[in-house]
Amino acid sequence: MNSNEIYNLLKSFFPDAVIDYKDDKPVEPYIIVSAKEIDKICLFLRDEENLQFDYLSCLSSVDFDNDNLAAVYNLYSFVHNHKLNIKVIVPKSDPVIKTVSSVWNTANWHEREAYDLMGIIFDEHPDFRRILLPDDWEGYPLRKDYKVQEFYNGMKVPY
């Protein structure tokens, strides 16, 4: 199935949660969905007979523009050998997305990483803490407006 067909299928099942479909070259086509129901949509994508997206290739966090953050899910199906990109856009003021770690185990660490570096909060995540940086680190480094802290534990951070 190509992305357009999947979009139509999703739209028929989740009319409110599926927001948009973008397909302008050279951008790979992607579907924008709502942050509140991403877990249900992902579960559907995984378990639906024709889709069977059993593999979460990558979960990236993006500092989308000045006001928004985004999470991008790259899915792949071993059974049908097709791909899909899903995007979730959340405002910086309230960056909360439902977790998909119950759908794909991979998401567990990827979501922690997204939180660690970008500050996206994943709701209902089983083990939600920083993963790469120390627990007492300040700020989210990958945001464009990130200012590095002067000292960490008595060690000077900037050169």
Next chain:
Amino acid sequence: MFDYLTSLLGDLNIIAYFIVPVPALLFVSIFTLFAVLAERKISAYMQDRYGPNRTGKGILQTVADMAKLIQKEFISPSHADRWLFELAPFIVFASVFMGYAVIPFATVYVGTDLNLGLFYFFAITSLSVIGILIAGWASHNKYTLIGAMRSAAQIVSYEIPAVLSALTVVMFAGTLSMQSIVVAQSGGIHNWYVFGGPGDVSRILMIPFMAASCLIFFIATLAETNRTPFDIPEGESEIVAGFNLEYSGMKFAFFFFAEYSQMFAVAAVLSTLFLGGWQSPFGNLIPVLNTPLFQIFWFLLKGLLIVYVQMWLRWTLPRLRVDQLMTMCWKYLIPITLIIVLIVGFYLVIR
């Protein structure tokens, strides 16, 4: 030698206590120095390398190691049980070294020819497990504790097949004195206990059982000395360095010392029991090869060859897991040795 000296010294026989161990202690020190070097050179040879070659062509490498270890600071961890922590290396080394008292190097040099020699050897060397347990416990470190526990389980278990396989020889020889066991094997290579010992033609039947017994003794003693493939108490990749993790400087060197002395001690006992000890393999064909100097030569040759095999195995084999180690001991080695003891018993009764 002890008896001879006491008779010589008369009232001053207390001096004998100090003189007799000196050659053994010297031997152990020199052996350790060169065994460590040999180990490094042998491993280098097996791995396409040169090995140490800077300190006087590499020969003085261990001397440098020792001189460096003496200079090192000795740290005892803040929560360690200080007294036990400092005592443990000496217990380990002392118990191993005391085993040398009964090992016959030649007709003229055996520390003391106890009539319970073999029994004494096993009893005293297994005391080292106490030292290891103390070291592991007193260090106040989880890795050392795990290492000590593993070591205790391993040494206690492998004592049994070792003793049982030694028992087969004792049944043949009818004595526990190591000197007498060696003397019983005189007359050439065919009289060694690995080939069934002296006796009539029917002993050919015993060759497979005694050879198996010898092999089991080798395996069991290998495990007792914590060498690969049984080096789980100090398995680098698992529990870092095991029970000696927290020791630095000379205290650590003592563990090293103990390990290498024990390697030779068990090799010596193996050669005494099964390979004729200081006996020449040619028996009385060439009488000059039976003089005391040659006796020491044969004894060292056999012992060092076995040590070489121990090293060879170390650089070839992976390590067993702790449960597999126990399985091997309790499910295979002990039943097999028991059966061998039974067969030897029947053979001796029927003969």
Next chain:
Amino acid sequence: MAELKTETITLNMGPQHPSTHGVLRLELVLDGEIVLEVKPVIGYLHRCFEKHAEAMTYPQVVPYVDRMDYLASMNNELGYAVAVERLCGVKVPEKVEYIRVIMAELNRIASHLVALGTYGLDAGAFTPFLYCFIDREKILEIFEITCGARLLYNYIWVGGLSHDITPNFKEKVLEFVKVFRPRIKELNDLLSFNKIFIERTANVGVLPPEVAINAGTSGPTLRGSGVNFDLRKNDPYSIYDRFDFKVIVGNGEMGTVGDSWDRYMVRVWEMEESCKIIEQAIEQMPAEGNVQEAVPKRIKPPVGEIYARTETPRGELGFYIISDGTNYPIRVKARGPAFCNLSALPLMSKGCMIADLVVILGSIDIVLGEIDR
């Protein structure tokens, strides 16, 4: 008899530990020797790759990509180059493609050699480690002749290569392949089919295929579980569709499908397949061609985003790149294969022993540089 009161102990393994392959830390909850719970703690090598990538132009990112998976730099560079080339629509000359494939496969062998050697080390065998490094040096020599570096090459650029190959490159590579084939057999004799080694690894750390897929594993870890999936075959990039090679999958020869021995063996036989690919590539490679012909003067991809994935020795390396039409990428996210593979470690190691845990960790073949980035 009254119940014995026992307590679990919490053991901290790493970041300095001989067998954590770098600076990984594991928090273990132990019941005696049995591991009840494993918590990997990562981030001790977090070198801010993604932040750097945002501050660099596209070609400048390549050296940082090198330093991600430092055991397989060529494969990483290839992955990044493929991603940017797809984004810009650059067509690469034939000769460059062949050289890239040869380099990537040589580096795959080199990386697997380190993985297998250190795996032997984890199991307690020291010598195979050194044997593997002897062969690895031969590969590094070829790299050194070609691009001057031993470990981090900066060789595969976007659109081309930094240097052309030397005249005797082909003979050198063929000679290596010829020498190396018997060495695989030697390694098998020494380690792979050693009874103790099989006892240690077979039936240890079994990862069933459906769990492996769900946990997002890839590469030998996934194929060891019997899933026939290799991006070189299933989603070909570069010119991998022109070569004839087998995808090795674990078959549970010595135990269960998906145990540590299978993962190990997949790597061993993959080296053989890489040799095949190298031979074919050497044969088909065109003699003429300028390797810098297609290197753009200035890389300014059109506005857009791409997720391109390639097969490194550890598995699926994905680059998610967003461009806003300037010299600098907006976002470069690297999906490290070892990152996902390591996240499956707690699933594999429930109820094993400490010694098993070390073996399982070795069978995943992690590189911390790529996990923490």
Next chain:
Amino acid sequence: MRYLNRLDSKIKQYEHGNFVVTSVDKFLNWARLSSMWQMTFGLACCAIEMMATSASHYDFDRFGIIPRPSPRHADMIIISGTVTLKMATRIKKLYDQMPEPKYIISMGSCSNCGGPYWEHGYHVLKGIDRIIPVDVYVPGCPPRPEALLEGVLKLQDKIRNQSTYKKNKA
């Protein structure tokens, strides 16, 4: 070093030195420099080159350097790779656990000064010498094994010229 310093005060009476002290000095230095046990401790890319150096092709063992897993047994620590802020405190701890006399080789640009990560590496410690003293810096990214060996030889030179009693005179 603290250990040597303490020794210093004891033999201060031989202020001008004599033959015996010098020879002992030489011997002790020789022992220390020809048996530098290295801690098995790899951080990043450079660790692979360090492993290559101790493998057959370059063979650290020639110089009497063997890897020891425990800091208590080690004399020398090679900081091989990028030191992150999360790791820095652990390295400090490891350093403190090593018994005197102990030596540090900083291998590679990253541990010398932050290397390629000096500018945007918000989580990278810019130079290991900010937390522990370094004896020898080996440049390169990563340094070739030959460069590391050169660093080791430099460290040996340094040890060779150490003295337990001359130091206080300067």
